[in-house]
Amino acid sequence: MTGTKTIGLLGKKLGMTQIFLADGTCVPVTIVQAGPCKVLQVKTAAAAELPEGHRTAANNRGKKGGKQPRPRQADGYYAVRLGFENKPARLCSKAELGDLKHAGLDHGMRFVKEFRLTAAPTQKPGDEVNVSVFDGVKFVDVTGVTKGRGWAGTIKRWSFSRQPTSHGNSLNHRTGGGLGRQHSISSGVPKGKRMAGHYGCEQVTVQRLEVVKTDTARNLVFLKGAVPGFTNGYLVLKKTIKNERLIENKPGLVVKNAAAKSMAKGK
């Protein structure tokens, strides 16, 4: 059901507003700066697919058999690693700079992510990827880090109901209520009992957000609905894994990543 994995984009949330379509419908949109992204690395499934000059690694100097050129290992899968937004070299570690040299860069990248692909990528290191990869894409999945809420109670964190403010209730208005079981066979607090705790600041994917409009000149995507995180927060955009035909008229789903993974496994 997941279908082919295609390249996505890295981006940044610019904020929300609303726009009118030609027929007068008012659409709430999140405007996302999607790309341009630099291709930092291309991963291949087999060694034979490596570019001609890259099939052998440098000699292992100072090691046993160091004079012989060593065949370079392929990565075993297809992927492209993209970088978004430049980072000045003075903020980079030497390892980072050395790595990015392969893409012909002399500075760093602030946001770097890898996209796994089902087929060999057409891009080469140093290429630029822009919003045109979403040509013809109607729905995208957006991954971001939600706003941190700190230590939150059960009402905010798990949408529990509040208890009555009066009618004899005292001091138990926003408390979570009972925790355990009182049966003789299984007493104690059930595993995974929803309680107060740290909420937010976690990776969340919003699936199937409609692409209302794209702006290729400025690399902008207008998505219907909200995306996780703050304005200026980094996002990963991918063509949706949902079957577009089946989901055409269903509202957007919010799935936490762990849940999404277990769902995917179930299929």
Add this chain to the structure above:
Amino acid sequence: MNILRQLELEHMKATIPDFGIGDTVEVHYQIREGDKERVQVFSGSVISLQGSGTRRSVTVRRLVAGEGVERTFPLHSPRVTEISVRDRGIVRRAKLYYLRDREGKATRLKPNLGKLQAPRSGAGSGLTKPAAE
């Protein structure tokens, strides 16, 4: 300029007539009846302007057969085809919600005779197009 504001400007109408709270306006609004489309005119006094950018909206109140009717129009909606100003009024409030408690003659607003205050509180305000455009 903030990129979001810039983008909002691009989705806004180029010109919105200059009117403010207390003015009497006619709003031409496209409505759909079955397959047909026609323009309906709603006229009354402006009792509220709110929002900025593409979200700016106007609330117009009028009396229909002794019953108060209010409609809120998004100013930048393509369905609002025209807004014309019939009368200017002098008011001392930004929101004229007090008119809801009044009936008959008490709902009259003081007319602004001859003296046009320019610019008015500005229907298009909140975000204005740069002078160059």
